[in-house]
Amino acid sequence: MVRFTLNGKNIEYDGEEISLLRWLRYTLRIASVKDGCSGQGACGACLIEIDGKAKLACRQKMADMEGKNMVTIEGFPKELKETLGRAFVASGAVQCGFCSPGMLTRTKNLLTNNPNPTRQEAAQAVKPHLCRCTGYVKIVDAILLAAEKLRDGKSVEYDTHEIGKSAPKFQAYERAVGEPLFADGMYFDDQYLGALHLSEHPRARILKIDTSKAEAVEGVVKVLTYKDVPGKRRIGMITKDWDAYIAEGEITRYVGDVIACVIADKMLTARHAATLIDVEYEVLEPLTDMTLAEHSDIRIHESGNLLK
Numbered sequence: 271m272v273r274f275t276l277n278g279k280n281i282e283y284d285g286e287e288i289s290l291l292r293w294l295r296y297t298l299r300i301a302s303v304k305d306g307c308s309g310q311g312a313c314g315a316c317l318i319e320i321d322g323k324a325k326l327a328c329r330q331k332m333a334d335m336e337g338k339n340m341v342t343i344e345g346f347p348k349e350l351k352e353t354l355g356r357a358f359v360a361s362g363a364v365q366c367g368f369c370s371p372g373m374l375t376r377t378k379n380l381l382t383n384n385p386n387p388t389r390q391e392a393a394q395a396v397k398p399h400l401c402r403c404t405g406y407v408k409i410v411d412a413i414l415l416a417a418e419k420l421r422d423g424k425s426v427e428y429d430t431h432e433i434g435k436s437a438p439k440f441q442a443y444e445r446a447v448g449e450p451l452f453a454d455g456m457y458f459d460d461q462y463l464g465a466l467h468l469s470e471h472p473r474a475r476i477l478k479i480d481t482s483k484a485e486a487v488e489g490v491v492k493v494l495t496y497k498d499v500p501g502k503r504r505i506g507m508i509t510k511d512w513d514a515y516i517a518e519g520e521i522t523r524y525v526g527d528v529i530a531c532v533i534a535d536k537m538l539t540a541r542h543a544a545t546l547i548d549v550e551y552e553v554l555e556p557l558t559d560m561t562l563a564e565h566s567d568i569r570i571h572e573s574g575n576l577l578k
């Protein structure tokens with residue numbers, strides 16, 4: 271039994287040995303704590319406060335939480351939460367909002383220890399965070415604006431949706447504080463969950479895909495490969511040049527290429543089974559800018575083969 275507090279509530283935990291992120295997201299369904307890199311500690315999206323320090327929830331184990339005091343954005347004091355969220359909205363620092371709760375938690379932590387940070391200190395503070403869409407200039411602007419308003423005890427104002435005025439992004443405040451659900455945060459009764467098996471090599475010919483071990487795992491409903499896609503497998507917003515699955519005989523183009531997808535009743539089951547898929551590769555030389563610069567006579571056939 272592990273005892274701790276979360277957002278002011280006393281909790282007794284006697285469950286599976288899982289990460290704190292997994293428990294917050296998938297048991298409590300706290301939307302603001304995002305899973306951006308599934309435990310690699312690389313994105314900052316899962317940042318929460320533990321005993322007053324900013325910590326990555328994906329790197330904490332439930333067993334180590336004894337006696338801890340945890341706070342997510344849902345537990346921030348109301349005025350502080352509003353000032354931070356509104357500063358991000360007013361500065362245009364929220365686009366999709368996936369990184370924003372982690373950024374807000376980082377901002378809270380920074381301003382608690384340093385209420386008047388320099389621009390450089392604010393930039394340094396968000397270095398461990400990945401934002402794929404806003405860019406960091408506006409995020410640093412937002413941190414400095416929040417700091418100023420908190421020091422002055424004033425609220426952050428911004429134009430509302432009026433003709434002739436610049437308007438905040440749709441649902442920007444809700445995104446900033448982590449309320450909207452992304453696909454991974456949506457739950458339905460009796461839903462299945464999927465996990466991908468990705469290419470191990472940036473450039474390799476797939477010789478054989480063996481899904482039998484994954485299919486034998488209890489709870490696995492189906493393992494999808496290229497064979498399950500009727501018609502053309504190429505997808506893309508503008509040009510359809512991205513293979514939805516790589517087939518046997520085809521060549522991968524990066525380590526994110528999908529070889530198979532395991533569908534199971536539980537996420538951990540799907541993820542475990544995805545690791546059991548055996549793929550035989552013929553590893554090839556990756557194509558890099560340097561490869562191409564060194565060989566100006568190389569062209570790439572759509573099969574991924576090099577042509578001279």
Ligand code: FES
Pocket residue numbers: 304305306307308309310311312313314315316317326327328329
């Ligand atoms: S999910 Fe924790 S750092 Fe990315």
Ligand code: FES
Pocket residue numbers: 363364365366367368369370400401402403404
């Ligand atoms: S990742 Fe989309 S706003 Fe940062």
